[in-house]
Amino acid sequence: MRLLGFLFLIVSALLIPGFILRIKSIAAGRKGPGIWQPYRDIAILFAKGQVFSNTTGLIFQIAPAINLSCIIAAAMLLPFGRYGSLISFDGDFVYFLYILALGRFFSIISALDTGSSFEGMGASREALFSMLAEPAFFILFAALAIVTGHTSFSGIFSEYTISGDHNILIMTLIGVFVLFQSSLVETCRVPVDDPKTHLELTMIHEVMILDNSGFDKALIHIATYLKQAMYGLLIYNLITPFKLNLVFQIIIFVLVQALYAITAGLIESFRARNKMNRNPKFILTISAVAWIAFVIILILKK
Amino acid sequence: MEYKFKYICARIYFIRMQAESILIFIVITLSVLIFFAHQRFKQLITLALLAVIAVITTIWSITVFNDGFNTPVIRHISLSGSGGLILTIDKLSAFFILVINLTCITGLLFAGGYLKHYYTRKKGLNISIHFFAYLFLYISMLLVVMVREGLAFLIAWEIMAIASFLLVIFDAEERQILKTGISYLVQMHIGMFFLLIAFLIVEKDTGMLGFDALKYYFKEGHHLAVFLLFLAGFGIKAGLIPFHTWLPEAHPAAPSHVSGVMSGVMIKMGIYGILRVVFQMQNDLFAAGLIILAISLLSGLFGVMMAILQHDIKKLLAYHSIENIGIIGMGVGIGMLGVSYNNQSMIFLGFGGGILHILNHSLFKSLLFFSSGNVYQASQTRNIELLGGLMKRMPYTSVFFLVGSLAICGLPPLNGFISEYLIYSGMFSNLSGLDFKGSVIVVMAIAGLALIGGLAIFCFTKAFGITFLGEARTKQAEEASERDREMLIPQLIPVIFIAAIGIAPSLFVKPVMDLIAGNLSLLVSGPIVIPENGSLANISLISGFFIVILTAILIFRKLHLRNVPVKKEPTWGCGYGVYNPRMQYTSTSFAYNYNHLAKPVTGTKKDINEIGEEEIFPSERSFATHTGDPVKESIIDKPVEWSWFVLKKLAVMQTGKIQHYILYAFIFMLAALLLTYLKII
Structure with missing residues (x-):
């Protein structure tokens, strides 16, 4: 049963990107590609050869693989409702964030390995923005730890909804907001980053992988899809009532993931990307909101 | 019969003590030999002498750690067998002894290779003084952690300052380095005066000079002022802000092995002192803990924020020492708050994380300094703006630097993560049980530590990326070549420990927890229970999974690449054909966005005269930024x-x-x- 979270994660990672694509093309009134388009892309990438830059070396070769394995390792820590995660221990969300940071470290230095100034620029932005996003998650989980008295994903999410406290509603709203916003930062979506922009100067994540091709690029795409699904799973865990039976849980899970994809797709269709120097403000707002959640909990609990 | 056996045992014990004393005296006498030996043998003699002491002290430390009852080993160092210098080795001393031994031996091994290039340039006397000072820095650090009596302690403290001063001014022909050295010496003595005053105040009340007096002194009443004096005195050595000012100057001035040892262990002597004082405190723990936590958090943030803006690789590492001292201090602060809230998991995880981070930092920081020494020798510059692309020419050095960088950022599966994880757990463990004030403090510390982690990643992606990746920016970087084995092999020692602590943390955390348990008798009333922690085993497990998955993907990738065409081409310049290495992102441009945000703290200044409206044909302009x-x-x-x-x-x-x-x-x-x-x- 502990495998459930991991399996559902993989399944939703398979579907969300295509779903977002569909939403975007419907919103734009285009016919658009089908829901399976991301998988056709990946299949093509797997079949293709690779081109390496003369400048690059070992780091560029191993970075995409490291990034993907970091994300898979992080996914093992996420529970699915009350069914628990593959591995769970006190403070596992610290490990979760730090192993994601390891993957990011490698994708940043892999961009620098190409010696391209464009990729250096992307690397610098990625490092800055993800650094600013880091505290929000910790503050949110500190607040959750106060509410539940647990310090692991499984512990927090299993205690959270059965604590019988009505104030939890506020907390949940803020939590969903914080998780959703950080997911936009982490998975490089509008308004922080626009994966579909045409000018390298305005990209963050896309510009870091300009030189990747073939197999490596496929790994990078898969990693991004998984990351997206992970945030959906976290949001699902936060809002699902603990005592529901499996069928309902799965229904809620599907709904949450679909809603997540729809929101992300709609934001992407109707909103412009932030000006680059507005991004720090946008990201710090997430931490500020997490602080509010924390203060509310403090006032209510202490 | 039994009586006789006991007598023989006592006799053997006595002879062993005497033998140890004599051995130590012989080592100290023989150290003169360094001055008379040939250039090539000076390092070997120092190593031999140092090894003798290292063996003796390591045996003491292991005895202490194996002893279940926490009885300290006491040794009288004298030729006659009675009186003399009294060394007391409890678990805290033993821990520091092991850290000192490990780093000093690797440092000296590295020095053998590093200084070889100076043998022709420098006079024999210079080299002799250098090794002599190294040996005495080592001995004085050991004395600092073993001597409890105040005067002897201060003398050892003073020898440590002078020996390290001599080591820092190795390149004293350069005026700037001499100046830095003197400024270092002055600041060390200011610290010394704080300590002297603090010890004297304690002596006036208790009639005893030294650490043993503290537990009587702190027993009654409020003594925050004396605590602050100790904090200032030890803080100057440790490099806590605002007492850190010597640190970013002295580390770049010193040769790399010296920076490694100074940053790896010498500044930890300050932490040792703070821990000794803290473990004797019985009142005001909340206030004292809050002060330590606040100063440490500021040190951590300030250190890493300044580090990002440095172009001198060793100065960058020096600022990171301030950051890491801050992380250690946060652990200590959380432990103290735990004492005041009487929560044992906070105590053990806080102190445990801090103390383990001492070991961890000594490993990865010395590794980073050694490998940056390789870079310096290969390219004759420490300015990372002039480097680039070194990974192709110096593969081993760059892998060592990479391992050090990952560890210092606290990333799993390496050792830095374990100590930071323990500190985080300490902070989270009792969040729901704290009062309003406590939770606000702790959550601010959590957010701060998270930010420190993010900033460290920013800093080391920059340092590693700009130095080792991309293309060479100058000729000197292009001509750099890998160093010889003598400089590379010593760096393997910290790498092995870094990986071992990261993969199998339980082995190393348990002795640290025992250490804390042994020192809590004054702080905690009631039974002391080391919290059972299954998390570490789980961390090993998931790190194992990570490594397995990674290997699987890499093998699959390798097989895959055999079947598809693989080409080598220039980097994609977005359509621009005439690419040259000077167009790469530099360290300044990498930090530009960040600098924009951090300017209020770091105070970066620009030197530019703007073009006026009346200037129709602007003359030549220059532009420079300075970060003081x-x-x-x-x-x-x-x-x-x-x-x-x-x-x-x-x-x-x-x-x-x-x-x-x-x-x-x-x-x-x-x-x-x-x-x-x-x-x-």
Whole structure:
């Protein structure tokens, strides 16, 4: 049963990107590609050869693989409702964030390995923005730890909804907001980053992988899809009532993931990307909101 | 029969003690040999002498750690067998002894390769003084952690300062380095005075000089002021802000093995002192813990924020030492808050994380300094803006630097993560049980530590990426070549430990927890239970999974690449064909966005004269940015300037005429007479 979270994660990672694509093309009134388009892309990438830059070396070769394995390792820590995660221990969300940071470290230095100034620029932005996003998650989980008295994903999410406290509603709203916003930062979506922009100067994540091709690029795409699904799973865990039976849980899970994809797709269709120097403000707002959640909990609990 | 056996045991014990004393005396006497030996053998002699002491002290430490009852090993160092210098080794000392031994031996091994290039350039005497000072720095650090008596402690502390001063000014031909060295020596002595005053105040109340007096002194009443004196004295050595100003200057000036040892272990002596004091405190723990936590958090943030803006690789590492001392201090602070809230998991995880981070930092920081020494020797520059692309020419060095960088950022599956994880767990463990004040403090610390982690990643992606990746930016970087084995093999020692602590943390955390349990008798009333922690085993497990998945993907990738065409081409320049390495992102441009945000703290200044409207044909312009140290500017440079101003005014009195001076003496005597007559003094 502990495998459930991991399996559902993989399944939703398979579907969300295509779903977002569909939403975007419907919103734009285009016919658009089908829901399976991301998988056709990946299949093509797997079949293709690779081109390496003369400048690059070992780091560029191993970075995409490291990034993907970091994300898979992080996914093992996420529970699915009350069914628990593959591995769970006190403070596992610290490990979760730090192993994601390891993957990011490698994708940043892999961009620098190409010696391209464009990729250096992307690397610098990625490092800055993800650094600013880091505290929000910790503050949110500190607040959750106060509410539940647990310090692991499984512990927090299993205690959270059965604590019988009505104030939890506020907390949940803020939590969903914080998780959703950080997911936009982490998975490089509008308004922080626009994966579909045409000018390298305005990209963050896309510009870091300009030189990747073939197999490596496929790994990078898969990693991004998984990351997206992970945030959906976290949001699902936060809002699902603990005592529901499996069928309902799965229904809620599907709904949450679909809603997540729809929101992300709609934001992407109707909103412009932030000006680059507005991004720090946008990201710090997430931490500020997490602080509010924390203060509310403090006032209510202490 | 049994009586006789006991007698023999005692006899053997006595002989062993005597033998150890004699051995130590022989080592100290033989150290003169360094001056007479041939250049090539100086390092070997130092190594041999150092190894003897290392073996003796390591045996003591292991004895202490194996002892279940926490009895300290006590040794009298004297030739006659009685009296003499008393060494007390409890688990805290033993831990520090092991850290000192490990780092100093790797440092000396590395020095063998590093200094070889100086043998032709430098006089024999210079090299001799250097190794001699190294040996005595080592011995004095050991004494610092083993001596409890105040005067002996301060003497050892002083030897440590002087020996490290001699090591720092190895390149004293350069005026700047000599100046840095002297400024270092002055600041060390300011710290020494704080300690002297603190010890004397304690002595006045208790009649004892030294650490043993503290537990009586702190027993009753409030003694926060004395605690602050100790904190200032030890804080200067440790490099906590605002006492860090010597650190970013002295580390780059010293040769790499010295920076490694100084940053790896010597600054930890300050932490040792703070821990000794903290473990004796019985009142005011909340206030003291809060002060330590706040100063440490600021040190951590400030250190890493400044580090990002440095271009001198060793200065960058030096600022990171401030950051890491901050992380250690946060652990200690959380532990102390745990004591005041009487929560044992907070105590053990806080102190445990802090103390383990001492070991961890000594490993990865010395590794980073050693590998940056390789870079310096290969390219003759420490400025990372002039480097680039070194990974292709110096593969081993760059892998070592990469391992060090990952570890210092606290990333799993390496050792830095374990200690930071323990500190995080300490902070989270009792969040729901804390009161309002406590939770606000702890959550601010959590957010701070998270930010420190993010900033560290920013800094080391920059340092590693700009130095080792991309293309060479200058000729000197292009001509750099890998160093020889003598410089590379010593760096393997910290790498092995870094990986071992990261993968199998339980082995290393358990002794640390025992250490804390042994030191809590004064702080915690009631039974002391080391919290059972299954998390570490789980961390090993998931790190194992990570490594397995990674290997699987890499193998699959390798097989895959055999079947598809693989081409080599220039980097995609977005359509631009005439690419040259100077167009790469530099360290300044990488930090540009960040600098924009951090300017209020770091105070970066620009030097540019703007183009005026009336200038139709603008003349040549230059542009430069400077990053000073705002704290240094405000607490050292400004007061110095101000006192110069005052003293210059006073210099009117200094006329150089003997008549005036006699007049001053006369006025003084007259005043003294008058004042006594009027019964004012």
